[in-house]
Amino acid sequence: MAKxxxxxxxxxxxxxxxxxxxxxxxxxxxxAKTVIIDFDIGLRNLDLIMGCERRVVYxxxxxxxxxxxxxxxxxxxxxxxxxxxxxxxxxRNKDALTKEGVEKVINTLKADGFEYIICDSPAGIExxxxxxxxxxxxxxxTTNPEVSSxxxxxxxxxxxxSKSYRSEQxxxxxxxxxxxxxxxxxxxxREEMLSIEDINDxxxxxxxxxxxxxxxxxxxxxxxxxxxxxxxxDAGKAYQDAVDRLQGxxxxxxxxxxxxxxxxxxxxxx
Amino acid sequence: xxxxxxxxxxxxxxSSAKSAKDRLQxxxxxxxxxxxxxxxxxxxxxxxxxxxxxxxxxxxNDVKCEFSDNADDDMSVLEVNITLPKNK
Numbered sequence: 001m002a003k004x005x006x007x008x009x010x011x012x013x014x015x016x017x018x019x020x021x022x023x024x025x026x027x028x029x030x031x032a033k034t035v036i037i038d039f040d041i042g043l044r045n046l047d048l049i050m051g052c053e054r055r056v057v058y059x060x061x062x063x064x065x066x067x068x069x070x071x072x073x074x075x076x077x078x079x080x081x082x083x084x085x086x087x088x089x090x091x092r093n094k095d096a097l098t099k100e101g102v103e104k105v106i107n108t109l110k111a112d113g114f115e116y117i118i119c120d121s122p123a124g125i126e127x128x129x130x131x132x133x134x135x136x137x138x139x140x141x142t143t144n145p146e147v148s149s150x151x152x153x154x155x156x157x158x159x160x161x162s163k164s165y166r167s168e169q170x171x172x173x174x175x176x177x178x179x180x181x182x183x184x185x186x187x188x189x190r191e192e193m194l195s196i197e198d199i200n201d202x203x204x205x206x207x208x209x210x211x212x213x214x215x216x217x218x219x220x221x222x223x224x225x226x227x228x229x230x231x232x233x234d235a236g237k238a239y240q241d242a243v244d245r246l247q248g249x250x251x252x253x254x255x256x257x258x259x260x261x262x263x264x265x266x267x268x269x270x
Numbered sequence: 271x272x273x274x275x276x277x278x279x280x281x282x283x284x285s286s287a288k289s290a291k292d293r294l295q296x297x298x299x300x301x302x303x304x305x306x307x308x309x310x311x312x313x314x315x316x317x318x319x320x321x322x323x324x325x326x327x328x329x330x331n332d333v334k335c336e337f338s339d340n341a342d343d344d345m346s347v348l349e350v351n352i353t354l355p356k357n358k
Contacts, residue, residue: 147290154298158305191285198291202298 002110004117005246006136008160010152012123014144015181018217019239020120021049022228023140026243028083029228032115035074037105038088039132040122041097047087050077051224061089064101070108079229084114097131106135125159135165138175140208144182145194150202153178157205177208179242184213185258196256209242211235212255307337318350327355 007020020036028034037060038046047053052075058068063086070086077083086105089096109117121132133139139160143153160174161167167174180199187193196210216233220226228243230236234255241251315335322328332353339346 147294150294151297151301154301158302188287191287194287194290194294198287202291202294 002115002117003137004106004119004135005138005140006119006121006133007140007142008121008129008133008156009123009142009149010125010129010156011144011149014142014149015211015217016123016142017045017049017120018221018227019140019142019179019181019211020046020118021226022236022239023243023246024116024118025077025080025083025226026228026240027116027118027246028077028080030243030247031082033082033084033113034116034118035084035086035109035114036118036120037086037132038120039097039128040120041088041092041128042090043122044088044090046085046120047075048224049221050085050226052077052085053224056087059087059089060105061092061096063105064096064098070105070112079225095127097127099131099134102131103135125155129156130159130163133160133164133174136160136174137166138177140177140179141203141205142179142181143199143203145180145184145188145199147194150194150199154203157203176205177246178203178205179208179211181211182213183210183256185256189258196253207253208245209238210253210256211238211242303338306339311335311337318352322352328352 005023007016007023009016017038017040024034024036036046036050038044039060040046041061044056044059047056055075058073060073062068063070063073073086075085075087077085106117119132119136122128133156139157141153141157141160143149157176160176164174166172178199180196183196184193188195196207200207212234214227214233214235216230217227217235220230220233220236227233227236228239231240238255241254244251315333316330318335319328319330319333322333334349334351336349336351337346338349
């Protein structure tokens with residue numbers, strides 16, 4: 001059974017595209033045919049994060065308008081066999097996304113044997129974001145440990161339970177997961193940052209993963225490589241844990257506690 | 271800042287994370303309450319005012335409609351509070 005998973009947040013710049021790229025790649029690496037759709041019409045970004053920007057010919061809107069077929073628009077990843085990208089259009093405005101159009105594309109992808117359809121939502125709560133979440137079976141709400149991000153995540157969680165296809169048809173509700181990104185255990189310990197427990201208390205969503213703040217995320221985007229491919233990086237490992245949990249494999253939380261380096265290890269770099 | 275300040279700077283008076291959580295708890299609870307309100311509430315409030323105005327002199331602010339939905343109960347409560355001018 002194909003699963004439609006939206007990666008959303010409300011607030012911008014919290015790591016939706018980074019997370020979509022990492023989680024989509026991780027799922028495809030298990031051998032499941034996966035597509036990541038960029039819903040950020042007008043501001044294409046996913047292709048850059050995935051490093052396939054030079055191979056984009058047709059886009060999502062071309063497919064909706066019947067100017068290209070799905071096979072022409074899908075960009076196949078060069079590193080991961082079962083991974084495809086459906087890029088956003090840079091020229092149209094977001095009203096080009098219609099419910100019927102999106103539904104048609106998702107149904108065609110399902111018929112083509114895709115097992116995971118990852119919808120990378122734009123920021124905000126306008127047409128693009130609403131279309132990205134409308135057909136979702138599951139949602140990954142990406143949140144930074146910061147007040148405006150937490151509030152927006154709460155808003156978007158409300159919309160998942162009232163404005164999605166599943167809610168309108170009174171089916172089982174969208175399964176919502178929380179992904180905390182840019183977490184800094186050291187600052188949490190100094191009580192300068194909301195902790196995982198705080199965010200859990202406030203949002204009451206099941207925790208999928210905690211991605212620590214890491215320099216490697218910027219390096220990965222510079223290179224156009226999903227961060228999950230860097231398994232030397234804490235952030236890459238944390239995304240791998242999240243992908244495992246998404247498939248029902250239990251994983252202990254890592255990188256959430258700060259261990260103060262001892263004087264000696266600081267000197268010797270231990 | 272002298273030597274004393276150096277030691278002090280290590281211990282902020284109140285943690286900012288605590289303030290963040292407190293503020294969020296209030297705003298999130300408030301927004302949930304608003305989100306639960308049916309969309310027709312303002313319009314209904316307006317119509318109630320119109321009806322009463324046929325008989326008495328009241329202003330828009332004299333009618334207050336509040337909707338509450340207790341998670342523990344299996345019922346919702348609509349509270350309509352009308353402040354009337356003193357009967358002379």
